[in-house]
Amino acid sequence: MHEWALAEAIVETVYSFLxxxxxxxxxxxxxxxxxxxxADREILRFALTELFKSRGIEVGELRLDEEEALLRCRSxxxxxxxxxxDLSDDVKEAIHFIPEVIHVYVKCPNCSSQxxxxxxGRGIYIASMELRS
Amino acid sequence: MxxxxxxxxxxxxxxxxxxxxxxxxxxxxxxxxxSTMALTMTKIGFPSGLLDMDFTNSSCHLILGVDxxxxxxxxxxxxHPVKVHGVEFMSVAFYSxxxxxxxxxxxxxxxxxxxxxxxxxxxxxxxxxxTPPGFGDVILNIASYLPRAEFIAVTTPNLLSLEALxxxxxxxxxxxxxxxxxxxxxxxxRSSVEGMGFKVLVEIPRYDDLExxxxxxxxxxxxxxxxxxxxxxxxxxx
Numbered sequence: 001m002h003e004w005a006l007a008e009a010i011v012e013t014v015y016s017f018l019x020x021x022x023x024x025x026x027x028x029x030x031x032x033x034x035x036x037x038x039a040d041r042e043i044l045r046f047a048l049t050e051l052f053k054s055r056g057i058e059v060g061e062l063r064l065d066e067e068e069a070l071l072r073c074r075s076x077x078x079x080x081x082x083x084x085x086d087l088s089d090d091v092k093e094a095i096h097f098i099p100e101v102i103h104v105y106v107k108c109p110n111c112s113s114q115x116x117x118x119x120x121g122r123g124i125y126i127a128s129m130e131l132r133s
Numbered sequence: 134m135x136x137x138x139x140x141x142x143x144x145x146x147x148x149x150x151x152x153x154x155x156x157x158x159x160x161x162x163x164x165x166x167x168s169t170m171a172l173t174m175t176k177i178g179f180p181s182g183l184l185d186m187d188f189t190n191s192s193c194h195l196i197l198g199v200d201x202x203x204x205x206x207x208x209x210x211x212x213h214p215v216k217v218h219g220v221e222f223m224s225v226a227f228y229s230x231x232x233x234x235x236x237x238x239x240x241x242x243x244x245x246x247x248x249x250x251x252x253x254x255x256x257x258x259x260x261x262x263x264t265p266p267g268f269g270d271v272i273l274n275i276a277s278y279l280p281r282a283e284f285i286a287v288t289t290p291n292l293l294s295l296e297a298l299x300x301x302x303x304x305x306x307x308x309x310x311x312x313x314x315x316x317x318x319x320x321x322x323r324s325s326v327e328g329m330g331f332k333v334l335v336e337i338p339r340y341d342d343l344e345x346x347x348x349x350x351x352x353x354x355x356x357x358x359x360x361x362x363x364x365x366x367x368x369x370x371x
Contacts, residue, residue, distance in 0.1 A: 097247075
């Protein structure tokens with residue numbers, strides 16, 4: 001479960017952030033999952049809950065949102081969404097681990113360039129975190 | 134909020150030493166040296182890993198004879214490297230099918246973080262890192278985000294390669310350079326290298342038949358080249 005490794009990275013980041021502020025309590029935490037990483041939401045939620053608990057961190061509300069993958073061609077500026085693409089399962093899995101390998105498998109539908117920018121939906125990040133004052 | 138460097142550092146905490154093989158100039162043999170070093174360390178009882186950080190043009194798997202279409206890292210609470218002749222091996226090539234991966238700087242940074250964040254190396258004596266030539270994103274990331282990382286510089290007696298080494302001596306990375314491997318040596322440049330303030334780990338002569346052993350680890354480890362790498366490894370681990 002690659003989701004566990006991602007969850008560990010989030011928990012470690014939060015832990016170090018909270019340590020600097022000498023607290024272990026979070027009112028709400030919003031984690032965004034980019035579509036390119038296609039992490040399993042439920043596994044991620046379970047992993048986060050367990051890992052926060054093991055680190056002694058109390059999280060009031062844990063929100064996991066998905067973000068559409070938006071690509072833009074740096075050559076011709078065409079912008080499109082990943083859901084428009086027909087990718088095989090093994091390619092999706094490769095992108096799931098390392099989103100940047102999309103440059104191998106996806107070309108601009110307009111000009112065939114591989115110089116693409118992942119505008120949104122790349123990976124996992126913490127969108128917001130509210131601490132108890 | 135970006136996932137922090139502390140997450141990466143924690144992931145690497147069971148690795149005793151991180152040694153990056155660097156050079157300002159391409160074509161000096163970094164990949165062969167990095168791969169042979171990891172194999173040698175493991176063979177002499179120092180379980181080691183090999184991480185190919187030449188993301189856009191990975192080739193350690195070719196030296197190790199790994200078919201990236203057939204062999205894949207196992208997913209279990211993270212990604213576990215592929216074991217090759219005892220070496221824990223990780224490369225983006227497993228996910229790019231060994232094809233060219235055109236990346237800009239910011240994307241190199243993302244791959245760097247992702248790969249280090251998801252790979253579960255386990256307990257290692259050393260992690261050898263192969264890097265792309267020059268002083269770009271990967272080298273800067275290693276220098277800045279992995280404070281424990283040490284460097285081994287590679288040069289040849291070629292004037293342009295030596296000039297790249299002189300430039301490296303002028304960077305803030307100099308104090309973390311364990312020593313220099315002089316590869317494809319047709320004349321000794323020990324005094325020039327030492328004059329730059331570097332220790333020479335080994336001078337390796339040019340072996341014209343090395344190409345024949347690419348992809349054949351057993352044969353590679355029997356070569357004079359591997360013997361020379363062992364000399365360097367023993368100095369580094371001393």
